[in-house]
Amino acid sequence: MTDLAESLERLRQRFSAQAEAAIDERELDSLRVRYLGRQGEVTQLRRGIGTLPPDQRRDAGKAINDVVAVMEGRLAAASAALQARSFETELASSIDVTFPARKARLGSVHPVRQIIERTCDYFMRHGFAVVLGPEAEPEYYNFDALNIPADHPARENFDSFWLSDGLLLRPHTSPIQVRTMQRYPPPVAIVAPGKCYRRDATDARHLFQFHQVEGLLVAEGIHFGHLKGMLEGLCRELFGRRQKVRFRPSYFPFTEPSAEVDTTCPKCSGAGAPQGTRCGMCGGSGWIELGGAGMVHPNVLREVQYDPETYSGWAFGFGAERLGLALYDVDDIRRFVTSDPDFLVALS
Ligand code: PHE
Numbered sequence: 001m002t003d004l005a006e007s008l009e010r011l012r013q014r015f016s017a018q019a020e021a022a023i024d025e026r027e028l029d030s031l032r033v034r035y036l037g038r039q040g041e042v043t044q045l046r047r048g049i050g051t052l053p054p055d056q057r058r059d060a061g062k063a064i065n066d067v068v069a070v071m072e073g074r075l076a077a078a079s080a081a082l083q084a085r086s087f088e089t090e091l092a093s094s095i096d097v098t099f100p101a102r103k104a105r106l107g108s109v110h111p112v113r114q115i116i117e118r119t120c121d122y123f124m125r126h127g128f129a130v131v132l133g134p135e136a137e138p139e140y141y142n143f144d145a146l147n148i149p150a151d152h153p154a155r156e157n158f159d160s161f162w163l164s165d166g167l168l169l170r171p172h173t174s175p176i177q178v179r180t181m182q183r184y185p186p187p188v189a190i191v192a193p194g195k196c197y198r199r200d201a202t203d204a205r206h207l208f209q210f211h212q213v214e215g216l217l218v219a220e221g222i223h224f225g226h227l228k229g230m231l232e233g234l235c236r237e238l239f240g241r242r243q244k245v246r247f248r249p250s251y252f253p254f255t256e257p258s259a260e261v262d263t264t265c266p267k268c269s270g271a272g273a274p275q276g277t278r279c280g281m282c283g284g285s286g287w288i289e290l291g292g293a294g295m296v297h298p299n300v301l302r303e304v305q306y307d308p309e310t311y312s313g314w315a316f317g318f319g320a321e322r323l324g325l326a327l328y329d330v331d332d333i334r335r336f337v338t339s340d341p342d343f344l345v346a347l348s
């Protein structure tokens with residue numbers, strides 16, 4: 001290797017190492033000046049060409065030009081790498097406020113709880129107190145005190161889960177009526193939500209564990225019109241202004257007279273069989289059954305030491321899930337208990 005070739009190779013290696021280590025454009029510029037500038041090292045070598053024998057000058061010039069080309073390539077590559085790095089640092093240290101946010105995963109209040117809360121709110125605004133009661137009750141509160149004697153066939157309507165010691169899981173919230181009246185003298189005005197249990201086979205309309213909202217008002221001069229007014233008001237509050245309520249004569253041992261309460265089917269708006277098809281929600285009747293109601297039976301008042309000659313009252317017990325079917329246009333009651341987040345969030 002000639003002297004020139006050797007010096008060029010060393011120079012190139014030194015230059016490459018320095019170009020690679022440069023941390024900014026200013027350093028690259030000063031390298032360019034130091035090696036390739038007018039007083040630069042390469043220029044010095046180029047000046048030496050004149051001292052060579054004429055037959056070597058062409059090759060020397062070419063060798064220098066080749067190394068210059070390599071060095072310029074290195075400078076360009078180092079500068080591009082520096083630019084890329086500075087863009088990345090800038091990105092990492094800045095916040096892009098236009099970037100779409102990640103959606104927050106919010107919980108929601110369960111639809112059945114929403115119904116219970118809205119129902120309780122309505123009654124609380126009318127001066128009612130919210131009362132709770134135990135889920136395991138003795139027969140006395142579930143039946144006897146509610147005018148359902150041991151051999152009465154009405155007990156069969158409340159097919160129950162029996163526990164030990166004569167206790168059962170309450171099949172309705174009506175025991176809370178008795179507990180409240182035994183504890184407080186008249187007048188009383190309560191609303192009592194809670195879980196109930198019946199040995200029903202589960203299907204689209206039945207759950208073995210469900211919720212009822214009980215209502216009770218006992219005072220002087222209370223009549224059936226008060227009951228109708230309050231329940232119509234509740235349905236209008238829950239379903240909207242145009243909701244109708246229907247009272248069908250019925251029988252409960254603890255109320256007289258008694259009624260089943262229905263509300264217009266929100267799916268077919270009471271039409272039952274719109275355009276010749278049977279409404280899937282109400283089965284074609286145009287009505288959804290919400291629960292039972294009536295005037296508190298004098299025997300129940302007597303049992304709790306209220307004088308039926310002075311006091312009268314109404315009571316009702318609605319299924320919260322039944323209200324939910326009608327309110328949310330749900331065709332299967334089991335959807336309330338299968339914990340499907342999409343269903344639950346859609347109703348929140
Ligand atoms: N307890 C009754 C039931 O569960 C409903 C009801 C409550 C009826 C209050 C009348 C008065 O079927």
